[in-house]
Amino acid sequence: MTGRAEQGGPETVRPSRSGARQASPGRIRLKRAGMMALRTLGSLAVTFLGLLIITFLIGRVLPIDPVLAAVGDRAPADVYDRVYHEMGLHLPLYQQFFDYVMRVFQGDFGTSVLTSRPVLDDIVRVFPATLELATIATILGVLLGVPMGVLAAVHRGRWPDHCVRVLGLFGYSLPVFWLGLVGLLLFYMKLDWVGGPGRLDAAMEDFFEPVTGLILVDALLQGDMEVFRNAVSHITLPAALLAYFSLAYIARMTRSFMLEQLAQEYVLTARVKGVSEARVIWRHALGNVMVPLITVIALSYAHLLEGSVLTETVFAWPGLGSYITSSLLNADMNAVLGGTIIVGGVFIGINLLSDLLYRLFDPRARR
Amino acid sequence: MRKYLAGAALGTVLAMTPYGLALADTPKDTLVMAFAIDDIISLDPGEAFEISTGEYTGNTYDRLVAFDIKDVSKLRGTLAESWTVSDDALTYTFKMRKGVKFASGNPVTAEDAAFSLQRAVILNKSPAFILTQFGLTPDNVKDKVKAVDADTLVFQVDKPYAPSFVLNCLTATVASVVDKVEVMKHEKNGDFGNEWLKTNYAGTGAYALRQWKPGESLSLVANENYWGEKPKLKRVLIRQVKESASQQLLLEKGDVDIARNLEADQLKTAKTNANLHLVSAPKGTVWYVGLNQKNQYLQKPEVRKALKYLVDYDGIANVIMAGRATKHQTFLPNGFLGASNDTPYALDVAKAKDLLKQAGLENGFKATIDTRNVTMTTQIAQSLQSTFAQAGVQLEIIPGDGKQVLTKYRARNHDITMFQWGADYQDPHTNAETFASNPDNSDEGKVKTLAWRNAWDIPDLTKITAANLMERDSAKRAAVYQDLQKTILENSPFIIMFQETEVAVARKNVKNLVLGPSFDTNLYAGVSKD
Numbered sequence: 001m002t003g004r005a006e007q008g009g010p011e012t013v014r015p016s017r018s019g020a021r022q023a024s025p026g027r028i029r030l031k032r033a034g035m036m037a038l039r040t041l042g043s044l045a046v047t048f049l050g051l052l053i054i055t056f057l058i059g060r061v062l063p064i065d066p067v068l069a070a071v072g073d074r075a076p077a078d079v080y081d082r083v084y085h086e087m088g089l090h091l092p093l094y095q096q097f098f099d100y101v102m103r104v105f106q107g108d109f110g111t112s113v114l115t116s117r118p119v120l121d122d123i124v125r126v127f128p129a130t131l132e133l134a135t136i137a138t139i140l141g142v143l144l145g146v147p148m149g150v151l152a153a154v155h156r157g158r159w160p161d162h163c164v165r166v167l168g169l170f171g172y173s174l175p176v177f178w179l180g181l182v183g184l185l186l187f188y189m190k191l192d193w194v195g196g197p198g199r200l201d202a203a204m205e206d207f208f209e210p211v212t213g214l215i216l217v218d219a220l221l222q223g224d225m226e227v228f229r230n231a232v233s234h235i236t237l238p239a240a241l242l243a244y245f246s247l248a249y250i251a252r253m254t255r256s257f258m259l260e261q262l263a264q265e266y267v268l269t270a271r272v273k274g275v276s277e278a279r280v281i282w283r284h285a286l287g288n289v290m291v292p293l294i295t296v297i298a299l300s301y302a303h304l305l306e307g308s309v310l311t312e313t314v315f316a317w318p319g320l321g322s323y324i325t326s327s328l329l330n331a332d333m334n335a336v337l338g339g340t341i342i343v344g345g346v347f348i349g350i351n352l353l354s355d356l357l358y359r360l361f362d363p364r365a366r367r
Numbered sequence: 368m369r370k371y372l373a374g375a376a377l378g379t380v381l382a383m384t385p386y387g388l389a390l391a392d393t394p395k396d397t398l399v400m401a402f403a404i405d406d407i408i409s410l411d412p413g414e415a416f417e418i419s420t421g422e423y424t425g426n427t428y429d430r431l432v433a434f435d436i437k438d439v440s441k442l443r444g445t446l447a448e449s450w451t452v453s454d455d456a457l458t459y460t461f462k463m464r465k466g467v468k469f470a471s472g473n474p475v476t477a478e479d480a481a482f483s484l485q486r487a488v489i490l491n492k493s494p495a496f497i498l499t500q501f502g503l504t505p506d507n508v509k510d511k512v513k514a515v516d517a518d519t520l521v522f523q524v525d526k527p528y529a530p531s532f533v534l535n536c537l538t539a540t541v542a543s544v545v546d547k548v549e550v551m552k553h554e555k556n557g558d559f560g561n562e563w564l565k566t567n568y569a570g571t572g573a574y575a576l577r578q579w580k581p582g583e584s585l586s587l588v589a590n591e592n593y594w595g596e597k598p599k600l601k602r603v604l605i606r607q608v609k610e611s612a613s614q615q616l617l618l619e620k621g622d623v624d625i626a627r628n629l630e631a632d633q634l635k636t637a638k639t640n641a642n643l644h645l646v647s648a649p650k651g652t653v654w655y656v657g658l659n660q661k662n663q664y665l666q667k668p669e670v671r672k673a674l675k676y677l678v679d680y681d682g683i684a685n686v687i688m689a690g691r692a693t694k695h696q697t698f699l700p701n702g703f704l705g706a707s708n709d710t711p712y713a714l715d716v717a718k719a720k721d722l723l724k725q726a727g728l729e730n731g732f733k734a735t736i737d738t739r740n741v742t743m744t745t746q747i748a749q750s751l752q753s754t755f756a757q758a759g760v761q762l763e764i765i766p767g768d769g770k771q772v773l774t775k776y777r778a779r780n781h782d783i784t785m786f787q788w789g790a791d792y793q794d795p796h797t798n799a800e801t802f803a804s805n806p807d808n809s810d811e812g813k814v815k816t817l818a819w820r821n822a823w824d825i826p827d828l829t830k831i832t833a834a835n836l837m838e839r840d841s842a843k844r845a846a847v848y849q850d851l852q853k854t855i856l857e858n859s860p861f862i863i864m865f866q867e868t869e870v871a872v873a874r875k876n877v878k879n880l881v882l883g884p885s886f887d888t889n890l891y892a893g894v895s896k897d
Contacts, residue, residue: 068777073777075496116565185616313609318580326405329771
């Protein structure tokens with residue numbers, strides 16, 4: 001981009017139609033970039049506000065009394081009434097919402113009723129667990145899913161294709177909860193290949209002081225290979241499980257994108273010109289598939305980053321999914337809204353990231 | 368690109384290969400438990416009122432007095448060495464045990480005890496009613512509860528209650544003695560250190576808090592300054608594992624020493640496993656079905672009685688609950704003063720049909736039952752559905768999450784519901800008050816006892832229940848509770864079915880885990896590992 005700007009774009013040579021004083025090209029670009037940024041910020045603000053309004057309303061229409069989570073079932077009437085007022089539930093809905101948004105703008109997400117801690121602290125604690133799991137799962141899903149999809153497309157209708165499709169079908173239809181338990185039974189109980197539920201062995205967990213919350217990274221930073229190996233053994237199974245669901249989706253989409261590309265004339269032309277089959281498939285066709293594939297991968301990653309409640313439950317994984325779900329079931333609205341903001345932020349961040357990647361893979365997007 | 372991809376793939380596969388991962392057993396000096404502890408909200412004894420926090424407080428704090436877990440009618444001094452009750456039963460004087468220190472090293476004085484009780488009343492959190500029912504208010508508590516010298520605490524009540532009632536209430540975790548010096552160091556905006564104590568510790572118990580990671584674990588370490596017999600194990604690590612199947616796997620593999628929330632079928636498997644053994648204890652919790660008296664059918668006495676004959680008590684206890692409960696039909700659990708073991712009801716469809724006919728409902732009727740969507744509760748509801756149907760009562764099950772069902776119940780919007788009721792403290796009044804008392808049956812009624820929730824208007828029983836609190840003769844008090852139980856058994860809209868048994872499954876090498884009658888008497892101090 002900057003290279004083009006230095007060389008001077010087409011605007012620099014075009015004379016001004018109006019004859020008015022011409023702004024310098026740099027300023028025009030700056031103005032455009034500014035407008036873009038403003039527009040993006042504007043749509044971000046609207047998206048977040050919409051997200052918050054909907055989540056807030058859902059929380060309020062849930063047939064769950066939010067005071068119960070705070071004081072329990074046995075609290076006498078005066079305690080109940082006091083907390084009801086403390087939580088601002090006597091105020092009109094719009095005012096409760098307004099107060100909440102104002103506090104968020106000041107960086108105060110409030111305190112979670114369920115953990116008695118600031119919501120932000122809670123999220124800083126649970127999100128790395130989910131991030132670690134989702135990232136490894138997505139890397140695995142892409143590394144295996146894309147080649148599988150390509151193979152299936154190339155060998156369409158033959159056994160590699162059938163294998164990938166059956167595998168994909170299982171990935172779609174098997175309940176994650178069941179598969180998780182079966183995985184634990186086999187690989188943890190019987191074969192002893194992996195660690196059990198939890199992020200580390202119990203004894204280690206109590207003494208390991210995380211810094212970033214990403215245990216694998218922390219263990220490496222602290223040079224503690226024993227903890228690192230233990231963390232790997234614990235994350236292997238849940239990550240593999242989520243990777244399986246993610247690869248089923250990625251492989252299926254890759255297959256269908258590739259089929260479309262392989263039917264294009266440029267593929268035929270390349271083959272006629274004597275380009276090797278591997279180059280045609282892996283370079284030309286896959287190269288063109290990358291753009292839509294990035295969207296698929298980004299969506300799958302974002303989905304995993306929301307936290308998978310069932311996987312987290314089976315593997316006693318203290319992640320974002322369990323946190324938001326248990327908060328919602330207790331009408332702990334500060335925690336739910338805080339979690340929603342994070343999930344929303346993740347979605348928007350990943351979208352922006354995939355936009356950037358488009359530019360990298362698609363020359364047209366660079367113009 | 369290809370080379371890079373292949374390298375990355377290989378690298379990842381290698382990194383994920385579980386080399387050298389032979390998993391060790393739990394450390395010898397540490398008790399590791401898998402336990403659903405996600406109900407913990409606060410670790411401040413003046414505020415905590417959940418099952419898990421009851422157990423935590425029981426192991427980490429002491430009260431002035433405690434009951435004997437083998438015979439709950441016997442009280443003994445813990446932080447108080449002795450006590451006297453004035454002739455008018457309005458003043459209790461406690462002599463503090465000498466030489467006791469908090470985990471912090473500070474000495475325990477009567478001032479700490481007074482401060483702890485005062486602070487619980489002034490903070491007025493959920494469990495405070497256990498103390499405020501003696502006429503203590505934030506305004507008068509500093510006069511009513513005070514240290515007259517370093518060793519003497521005076522506790523004054525507003526009416527001549529049965530001393531057993533007052534003392535039983537003082538065994539509750541809300542009456543735990545906290546370290547005044549330590550707590551007040553962390554006071555903010557007059558909160559008596561509540562914000563700090565929610566996640567920290569200032570007690571005298573056998574174990575002290577090391578750290579609490581919400582949603583992950585609770586870890587305890589032996590209190591070096593403990594005044595009683597020192598705990599055998601240095602540490603206790605309680606790991607949050609919600610899923611019972613995961614708990615079972617961790618236990619069988621030896622990665623935890625004890626699993627606390629196994630389901631009935633998992634308990635059956637555990638019984639046959641030579642590496643495991645079961646520890647169980649009846650708890651002060653009863654399972655009951657509540658029949659809303661606002662419902663035109665359920666308010667008929669014959670219908671209430673008919674439904675009591677339409678429960679397969681033995682089948683549910685033996686098959687669905689298998690070891691997790693025993694048949695029990697009165698509102699006082701075994702172990703409480705005056706508890707009755709009467710079980711006059713059994714599944715008797717003919718008798719139920721006859722009663723329904725007397726009520727003019729020979730063709731039955733339709734009703735809904737709200738239940739929590741957890742395995743055992745759902746299975747019991749299904750059993751009720753099938754036995755009720757035998758007499759023409761069509762039951763529609765409405766499953767919901769715990770708080771959702773509770774919200775509906777507290778708004779009296781249900782037909783039928785099924786819940787557990789656990790005693791708040793070790794005195795019969797806690798259950799009598801909820802099952803046999805309803806001071807104001809209007810929708811605006813502030814005291815939401817179970818009788819109120821089921822819209823059962825019982826002015827006479829309410830008076831008897833209140834009066835019995837003043838009965839200083841324990842035998843007479845027990846006799847009144849027996850009468851109350853009989854009445855409730857006969858007429859009430861409560862089908863009380865079971866008394867819960869808590870079952871923990873431990874590895875064979877784990878010895879002396881104590882499960883007491885209440886959650887705060889599940890004690891770890893004596894536990895050892897071979």
